Amino acid sequence: MAVTLTDEALRILGLFEEVTEASGRDCLVEDDRVVVLVAAGDMGPAIGPAGQHVAEFEERLGRDVKLVEDADTAADFVANALAPAAVYHVTISENGDTVAYAEVDEADTGVAIGSDGRNIDTARELAKRHFDVDDIQLA
Template identity: 40%
Template structure:
């Protein structure tokens, strides 16, 4: 497993998520560039973190003044990629080394390509941050 250090701010956000929702956060990433916080929650806790009709996420968004992303954590790369790009159907995941860089090739169902990329590339951006942190992946290509 990767050795990750959390800042005091990230730990406060994780505690706030747990207090408000009851969901346990495994990790928290503050993306100041895009004014958002990405929570990786325990498997099975995403629904609890989001809340009925997104109520918990909306409350957190108002409290923090930032966009909130919630992803279920997974121990293996393929499951984590599927969680990051949900609800898009992932057909295959492959990692290749090119010029000393790790490139992740994600094959999605053609009808789900837009869902996988997300509005304005949002899903790919979140996936890039999370996968860089855990698997040192430099680039993501969606096919």
């Protein structure tokens, strides 16, 4: 599935890769934060020792940053997109629309949803862009 990036998103991904030496696969630019989709297996280098890389990236960017690790399957991708919420299991249902049902620890439901639905909306947008998942529902 092809993802089209804005000039700003491309510039941010370039800075991300320069600072962290990790591969960025996608970038969502929101009002006060940036969400970077990190290539599978590159989350450690993206964060860096004691969080140094991501902290430097945030400082140079002047915005908060959320990192999401890419995955090979839609279910794993949804679980990663909802992190740091504890996701026990994700079921993908393809009955007309493609819906991901994520079983989240009850104590982490608020984390998965985020303030004003921000985290789950971001997860939905990324899942749509990369796996054609129409919706994510918490179970």
